[in-house]
Amino acid sequence: MxxxxxxxxxxxxxxxxxxxxxxxxxxxxxxxxxxxxxxxxxxxxxxxxxxxxxxxxxxxxxxxxxxxxxxxxxxxxxxxxxxxxxxxxxxxSTDSQLTGTLVITSVNSLSDYLIPLLAEFCQLYPQIKLEYAAESRVLKLEHGEAHVGIRPGKKPSNPDYVVQHLAKLAVSLYGNAQYVARNGLMQGLEDHQQHRFISTIAPFTMVTYMRWMNETLSAEQIAMRVSDFTAFMPAIRAGFGIAPLNCWQARGDNSLRPLLNPPAEWQYDLWLTTHGDMHRATKVQAFTQFLKKRFAEDEAVLLGKP
Known part of the structure; x- marks a missing residue:
């Protein structure tokens, strides 16, 4: 042969x-x-x-x-x-039915906000089964790892993605009520010397407010370090000190107090991404339209406005 x-x-x-x-x-x-x-x-x-x-x-x-x-x-x-x-x-993407599985990817720090919205969506479209992948690794939409991405920070640059601006989110420094009663408020970011802070083990220098903490605070001001942002809330409640939180995280929690108005330079963008091949699929469109509407309704909360 x-x-x-x-x-x-x-x-x-x-x-x-x-x-x-x-x-x-x-x-x-x-x-x-x-x-x-x-x-x-x-x-x-x-x-x-x-x-x-x-x-x-x-x-x-x-x-x-x-x-x-x-x-x-x-x-x-x-x-x-x-x-x-x-x-x-x-x-x-040829699927025109509001059925099947829809995989959503985002980051852990947004889970408390997103999961109730996912529950609302499932009530509207009970035949669509959701999978929610919250992790720091950016899942590849082009490889089918997820259908919709919700990502904070810099605008995604993949030319095959359809990228939409979803929202601006505000961040401020929060402490528990007892801490604020003892140590007072801050007049601005420069007024930090009398305060104890909760930070992270890794520097997370790509995040504006973490870069401020790394560059501004002395080692003596850091009362505790945690692995990621999801641990800030319980550490604040426990009284270790103050830490940055998304303003929506503190809504409805009477144990927390903001120490200053949300700094404008700490605002960050949230992006909604889909792959071009999946963007017009019926279930993807149903979800992205729902999400944009709900984020628009919550704009004041996300920006920390009264």
Whole structure:
């Protein structure tokens, strides 16, 4: 049989297995990702090399390193996977029914605000099942990891995304009632010397108010450090000191007191993102229109206005 015919008999599963080996560096890691035994991975890679008549990997004690041919195959396999993911997104966007699963991604610090809105949406559209992925990692809409993203900060720049401005959110410094009674209010951000603060272990320098804390406060003023912003509220209530909160977080909580008006420079933007292939899907449109309406109704609360 000619080499040309032999190549055409190549199983695309073998190429996917070789791609996993190249991406993960060892047979064991590739086998775990694929859910097969490492001997299966070894056998399929060897068979693929025999069929192609070329070595795809340099074998080392520490793992498998792609040869030049292996790099070419890896790039082609990655392009194929991306095209397949895009096709799935396009197929999903043809759904014109208000049914099925809708995956929403955002960050943990917005969960208390968003989850009640998700419950409202489910009452309006009971046939749509929601999945809410709250994490710092930005899920890739183009790979179908989520259908709608709600992200704070800088405007997303992916050219394949439809990006809409959802809201501006205000932040201020809050303490519990007892703390404020003992230590008083602040006339402005410069009036901080007499106060104790709650900060984070990691610096979070991309966040304006965290950058202010890192650059302005002395080490002696930090009474406690926590892993992320979700721990600010319980630490404030416990009396450790003051910390920045979204103004909506403090609404209706009589135990909290703002120490100053929300600084204009601490406001940040919230962005609503969808992938271009999914943007016009009926369930996506239903959700994004609902969300924009509810955020517009809550504008005063989000900006910390009376």
């Amino acid at each position: 000619s080499a040309h015919k032999e190549i055409h008999k190549t199983d695309w599963n073998d190429i996917h297995i070789a791609y996993q080996v190249a991406m993960r560096g060892t047979l064991t890691a590739a086998a775990e990702a694929l859910g097969v035994h490492h001997s299966t991975v070894l056998r399929r890679v060897n068979l693929l090399e025999q069929r192609l008549g070329t070595k795809l990997f340099h074998r080392h004690a520490r793992g498998y390193v792609p040869t030049e041919a292996g790099l070419l195959l890896t790039q082609a396999a990655e392009n194929t996977q991306n095209n397949f993911d895009r096709l799935l997104g396009q197929l999903q």
